Amino acid sequence: MFTGIVQAACDVVAIQKRAGLHTLEVALPARLQDGLTTGASVANNGVCLTVTRLANDRVFFDVMEETLSLTNLSDLQVGSQVNIERSLTFGSEIGGHILSGHIHTTAKVDAVSHTDEHYDLTLSVAAKWMPYILYKGFIGVNGCSLTIGRVEGNTFMLHLIPETLKLTNLGQVVPGSLLNIEIDSQTQAIVDTVERVLAQRAAQQN
Known part of the structure; x- marks a missing residue:
């Protein structure tokens, strides 16, 4: 489990x-390798991956075909940066919201608005995911726990603060970039339950 509070954007070196x-x-700083062992779970752009080997400041992760097909990890190149978060430990502060590291889909960056006053991203996803994307709701984007700022059609907007831009790779995205999306599990459960109850009632009335 993860909190969506990215600890660093780290370089993919091979x-x-x-x-x-x-x-x-991936090159991880010493502070993120403290206590890290093979078999541990680490989120890379929000994807829960298992550490397969450690060597000096390098950490190795295997990414299977299914994960490559569902996430933006297939687009990584040497020199890319990935958002890194170590797994949640007992007693840790939860500053974001609980994430599983299981990506539901990817969103395309439609627009980047960067001024002295704000840094906004407009993203679009397949229509089937929009019922779970609500104004002021939570969403995981490349492993970052973020609050949804606006919803319109099959698009939604994110307002990013300087701290998020400093610690993550979201300040590097451009229109056309694909970002990993994890829907908030509680929102998904509530929406699916309500839809199922309404469908059952409608069927009983027919």
């Missing part, structure tokens, strides 16, 4: 590509 499997080599 990618080994094999059929159906990519191995990412």
